[in-house]
Amino acid sequence: MKNIFNKRAFFRTVLFLVILVALLQIVSQIMVRLSDEEGKHNVRMRNYIYTDLIGQEKDTIDVIVTGDSEAVADWTPLRAWEQQGFTSFPAAMPAFWMTEMLPMVRLSFRTQKPKVLLFETNMLFSYTDPIKGTVKIAQSEIRNRLMIFRFHNIWKHVISPLPEQDSLWKSFRVRTEVVPPKNLNKYMKPSSEKRKICPMNLLIFDQLVKLCRKNGVQLVLYSTAAPKNYGMRKHNTLTELAERYGLTYIDLNTQVDQVGINWQTDSLDMGDHMNLSGAQKVTAYLADRLKEAVPDLPDHRADEKYSDWSEQAEAYDAAIADDLKEIRGE
Amino acid sequence: MGYNEIPYLLVFLPLTVLLYSICPKKLRKVLLTFISWGYFILCSRYLIVYLIGTTVFIYCMGIRIGKVGEGIPENYEILLKKEKKSGVKDPALTPLRKRKALHHALMLITVIILFGILLVLKYTGFFASLLNRAGASLTAPKFLVPVGLSFYTLEAVGYILEVYWKRIPAERDFFGIALLIGFFPQTMEGPIARYGDTAKQFTGETKLFERTAEDMASAIMRIFWGMFKKIVIADRLNTVVANLYDGSELPHGVMIIVAAVCYTVQLYMEFSGMMDVVIGSARLVGIKLPENFRQPFFSQTASEFWRRWHITLGAWLKDYVFYPIAASRFSKDLGKKVRKKSGRYAAKLATSAVALTPVWLFNGLWHGPQLNYIFYGIYYLVLLLLEQVIDPARDAFYAKTGINRKGKGAALFRILRTWVIIFSGELLFRANGLKAGIHMFLNLFHDFGISRLWDGSLLTLGIDGADWFAIVMGTVVVFLYDLMTERGFSIRECMSRQKTPVRWACYYALIFAVIIFGAYGTGYSTVDLIYAGF
Numbered sequence: 001m002k003n004i005f006n007k008r009a010f011f012r013t014v015l016f017l018v019i020l021v022a023l024l025q026i027v028s029q030i031m032v033r034l035s036d037e038e039g040k041h042n043v044r045m046r047n048y049i050y051t052d053l054i055g056q057e058k059d060t061i062d063v064i065v066t067g068d069s070e071a072v073a074d075w076t077p078l079r080a081w082e083q084q085g086f087t088s089f090p091a092a093m094p095a096f097w098m099t100e101m102l103p104m105v106r107l108s109f110r111t112q113k114p115k116v117l118l119f120e121t122n123m124l125f126s127y128t129d130p131i132k133g134t135v136k137i138a139q140s141e142i143r144n145r146l147m148i149f150r151f152h153n154i155w156k157h158v159i160s161p162l163p164e165q166d167s168l169w170k171s172f173r174v175r176t177e178v179v180p181p182k183n184l185n186k187y188m189k190p191s192s193e194k195r196k197i198c199p200m201n202l203l204i205f206d207q208l209v210k211l212c213r214k215n216g217v218q219l220v221l222y223s224t225a226a227p228k229n230y231g232m233r234k235h236n237t238l239t240e241l242a243e244r245y246g247l248t249y250i251d252l253n254t255q256v257d258q259v260g261i262n263w264q265t266d267s268l269d270m271g272d273h274m275n276l277s278g279a280q281k282v283t284a285y286l287a288d289r290l291k292e293a294v295p296d297l298p299d300h301r302a303d304e305k306y307s308d309w310s311e312q313a314e315a316y317d318a319a320i321a322d323d324l325k326e327i328r329g330e
Numbered sequence: 331m332g333y334n335e336i337p338y339l340l341v342f343l344p345l346t347v348l349l350y351s352i353c354p355k356k357l358r359k360v361l362l363t364f365i366s367w368g369y370f371i372l373c374s375r376y377l378i379v380y381l382i383g384t385t386v387f388i389y390c391m392g393i394r395i396g397k398v399g400e401g402i403p404e405n406y407e408i409l410l411k412k413e414k415k416s417g418v419k420d421p422a423l424t425p426l427r428k429r430k431a432l433h434h435a436l437m438l439i440t441v442i443i444l445f446g447i448l449l450v451l452k453y454t455g456f457f458a459s460l461l462n463r464a465g466a467s468l469t470a471p472k473f474l475v476p477v478g479l480s481f482y483t484l485e486a487v488g489y490i491l492e493v494y495w496k497r498i499p500a501e502r503d504f505f506g507i508a509l510l511i512g513f514f515p516q517t518m519e520g521p522i523a524r525y526g527d528t529a530k531q532f533t534g535e536t537k538l539f540e541r542t543a544e545d546m547a548s549a550i551m552r553i554f555w556g557m558f559k560k561i562v563i564a565d566r567l568n569t570v571v572a573n574l575y576d577g578s579e580l581p582h583g584v585m586i587i588v589a590a591v592c593y594t595v596q597l598y599m600e601f602s603g604m605m606d607v608v609i610g611s612a613r614l615v616g617i618k619l620p621e622n623f624r625q626p627f628f629s630q631t632a633s634e635f636w637r638r639w640h641i642t643l644g645a646w647l648k649d650y651v652f653y654p655i656a657a658s659r660f661s662k663d664l665g666k667k668v669r670k671k672s673g674r675y676a677a678k679l680a681t682s683a684v685a686l687t688p689v690w691l692f693n694g695l696w697h698g699p700q701l702n703y704i705f706y707g708i709y710y711l712v713l714l715l716l717e718q719v720i721d722p723a724r725d726a727f728y729a730k731t732g733i734n735r736k737g738k739g740a741a742l743f744r745i746l747r748t749w750v751i752i753f754s755g756e757l758l759f760r761a762n763g764l765k766a767g768i769h770m771f772l773n774l775f776h777d778f779g780i781s782r783l784w785d786g787s788l789l790t791l792g793i794d795g796a797d798w799f800a801i802v803m804g805t806v807v808v809f810l811y812d813l814m815t816e817r818g819f820s821i822r823e824c825m826s827r828q829k830t831p832v833r834w835a836c837y838y839a840l841i842f843a844v845i846i847f848g849a850y851g852t853g854y855s856t857v858d859l860i861y862a863g864f
Contacts, residue, residue, distance in 0.1 A: 143851075
């Protein structure tokens with residue numbers, strides 16, 4: 001009877017695994033390409049941001065923005081380009097967990113050398129179970145390295161017709177609905193209380209800070225203006241967190257007037273997320289504040305290499321002009 | 331951490347196999363015990379106290395019962411009979427009588443405590459709700475139930491009964507007992523191992539299953555095969571099943587048949603798939619677990635189905651419920667009385683009914699505290715008794731018509747008839763409560779609407795055409811595999827005879843089939859193991 005530890009068996013096992021990993025890599029590359037070409041494909045849904053991220057030309061992004069649906073709704077890269085001339089990418093997803101965020105930021109640092117990581121803080125307050133959280137981080141890492149696990153469903157479009165999806169503007173989706181918040185009486189009422197962040201999220205945040213430092217990326221925290229999600233308790237916690245790590249923290253909930261938010265026109269869904277109008281204002285304001293905080297953020301607007309951004313910004317402005325007027329009642 | 335989850339498959343299992351392989355042979359059972367307990371903690375955290383408590387309890391009681399039993403001679407029953415015949419009390423038998431009573435009492439206490447824990451933790455709420463329906467107003471406390479409680483309780487009771495019946499000596503190796511009821515691949519869904527199946531492998535009385543590189547490869551491929559059944563077919567069907575059974579409106583007509591078939595296929599693919607993962611996992615650490623499925627959809631009768639489906643539960647019920655009752659004095663006396671009055675046929679039916687009723691009530695109730703599970707048990711009880719009732723009529727039918735009962739046509743008819751029985755049973759089993767189950771049966775022919783099978787209605791059940799395609803193709807592949815196995819053709823053996831490139835190509839094909847066609851990631855959610863909930 002052969003022993004499982006004989007040399008031949010060992011060699012064969014290693015060879016089998018090497019071929020398997022190579023095959024997984026090859027199929028992953030094919031799937032990423034297919035997925036990129038098939039922009040409207042079903043399989044992209046939650047994964048589109050990964051395709052878009054991998055699809056960005058190497059070392060061309062100055063600011064990576066991460067966060068949950070708050071960041072998805074309120075950051076429009078082309079508006080930031082127009083405002084300050086830097087390039088940005090929203091590495092964010094609705095219902096994004098801290099456990100997904102960290103692997104995605106790692107992935108973005110593999111292909112980009114951003115100067116700033118702009119971190120929307122809402123996801124810090126969701127609960128993460130330590131064991132499940134660790135597993136999720138591991139799963140995301142595996143999926144980010146072997147994209148076959150993200151895009152494996154691409155075969156389905158051969159059989160099922162594809163649903164139409166909205167067009168994206170540098171990964172920003174235009175949302176024009178207007179539903180103002182019902183009651184702002186309690187919004188940002190003074191309080192010295194704090195809202196707790198679960199230990200696992202703090203641990204992941206700590207790793208994020210270290211990752212940014214290691215890569216020479218300045219981490220900037222911001223909380224979008226959202227009466228449904230923010231109050232003084234979160235503000236106090238985040239201010240303390242930022243102080244502890246020596247980070248810049250921009251809380252738009254305390255600067256609503258400076259941003260120019262009009263709750264009657266800029267809210268998508270009762271003060272939870274920004275609509276197009278709100279996103280335009282928030283992005284413009286944040287772009288200015290980022291430039292103040294990180295003066296060496298480049299302005300590429302005169303650079304031929306980035307002409308694509310200027311062209312898209314023009315097209316974007318033309319496309320949203322009527323929507324903006326309608327939303328703002330102009 | 332289910333057996334279908336990445337942490338188990340990519341971290342826990344490889345790490346276990348690695349540790350097991352480098353561990354000195356003498357310490358392997360200790361290592362496996364701690365790994366198994368570690369796994370239990372990952373699933374049920376501090377509820378591990380129940381498992382360890384049960385292990386210590388049956389370990390001690392087993393030894394005690396074994397010791398008391400040693401003092402009872404093999405011919406004790408014969409001595410009693412002799413005494414009865416002679417009519418004179420034998421004073422020499424008095425201490426034996428006491429010992430026998432103690433022996434019996436120890437067994438009873440142990441079994442009552444083991445089942446008592448199961449009843450209290452799992453069924454308190456159910457019985458309270460039944461009493462409340464009858465007018466009481468009880469508030470039942472809610473208990474956290476450790477994973478696999480129903481499975482390891484049966485294993486523990488089986489072990490105690492075997493020791494009591496002196497079929498096996500009491501196990502003096504604590505780790506043997508710990509692994510008998512706590513071995514990590516069996517924790518969630520069985521198979522319900524009996525002492526004879528696994529214990530000797532754990533305690534080193536028999537040589538551990540030799541692991542060659544080919545065996546390891548075969549075990550890993552079995553795990554992938556199980557994953558194929560689970561995540562390509564069963565997990566996709568889960569959405570359909572949830573829509574049909576738990577939707578705001580219950581289905582009617584042909585959609586009830588779709589519901590019954592989909593759930594049966596889902597259950598089979600999931601349970602048998604997970605058994606493949608479980609058995610494959612155990613083989614990676616040198617343990618051979620009993621099989622739990624043997625192509626059940628080729629059964630020609632309901633009773634045969636239960637010899638092929640969840641085999642270890644059926645075998646447990648046969649050995650520890652059916653036989654003891656069938657061999658009991660009450661059953662024998664009843665048989666004699668009925669035979670005298672109504673003949674042999676009626677006696678056979680009466681004794682069968684007496685022995686089968688507790689078996690099927692137990693089977694139903696074991697699945698969980700719900701009325702439809704109990705009715706599921708009763709459903710099979712009635713069917714199995716009917717099989718016996720119509721036995722003479724069936725023989726007469728074949729004799730009169732001259733139909734070859736062993737012919738292919740008759741066999742196919744019986745298989746299809748058994749499918750109808752299985753699908754109907756599973757419909758009742760899965761229904762969202764007994765009322766819903768009965769409602770679905772009653773609505774089978776109401777607005778039948780067979781056109782809903784092709785008018786796009788199936789695409790409104792939460793999955794698209796591509797998903798249906800994957801389900802159908804996957805099911806066909808599994809059916810062909812089962813068909814070949816049924817006909818005695820072993821694909822595994824055939825594979826082992828192939829040259830390396832061919833074999834590896836097949837392995838890669840299976841791995842990629844699981845990865846590419848699996849229902850996971852975007853648009854799908856993780857589906858918990860169905861039998862882990864029982």
